[in-house]
Amino acid sequence: MSSPLHCVRFHADLVHADLALAQRLERTEASANSRFVEARARVFPEVGAEWIEVAGAYAMFDGAQSPCTQTFGLGLFQMPTAAEMERIEAFFRERKAPVLHEVCPLGDAALVGMLKERGYEPVELSSVLFLPLQERVAAAISRDDGGLKTRIAGETERDLWASTSADGWREFTEVASMLSGLARVIATTEGTSPFCVELSGRMVATGALAIRDGVALFAGASTVPE
Secondary structure: OOOOOEOOEEOOEEOOOOHHHHHHHHHHHHHHHHHHHHHHHHHOHHHOOEEEEEOOEEEEEOOOOOOOOEEEOOOOOOOOOHHHHHHHHHHHHOOOOOOOEEOOOOOOOHHHHHHHHOOOOOOOOOOOEOOOOOOHHHHHHOOOOOOEEEEEOOHHHHHHHHHHHHHOOOOOHHHHHHHHHHHHHHOOOOOEEEEEEEEOOEEEEEEEEEEEOOEEEEEEEEEOOO
């Protein structure tokens, strides 16, 4: 179970992470990943990628080893019943995939007890930081960029974008191999913009942006080692 929220202080104001904000953040990530799964099904139909919604949670299958193969938002929008949990678990097991859930601590407190009774154990704790943009955008883009140029990669550059993204992880062979396929799918995902950074005309870094309900989610950051 992972904790996706962390409070951040800006100037004299304290931004509180409440249930409504947690739902927006979680749904943005779930929505982006569901579109990714749909893109995987188009690009690599042999994987059998698909997703379902059960009790407000998105259960996604993107291959047994994919980091997207899990649920998002479980217990955050409504408490699942035992029958609904069985449906989710069957979705993964029928595809010979592990049953993994990413759980927000602001969700229904009863979910922790249910997961324990069903034999689950927490394996990772993570935090998602959020930043209200407001007037901070202009200040962010006025700094010296050292000759770097940032833009959205064009459709004819999607393969280059994917290879650059994977190249940033080349020192980790297994990760680079997995990310090469992931990046190709990200580059064709509906609603996701593939960004790149150029230095002296060469693509040297990548990232992807998805927006939902006023939340901008950046992911897939990668920079070539040199």
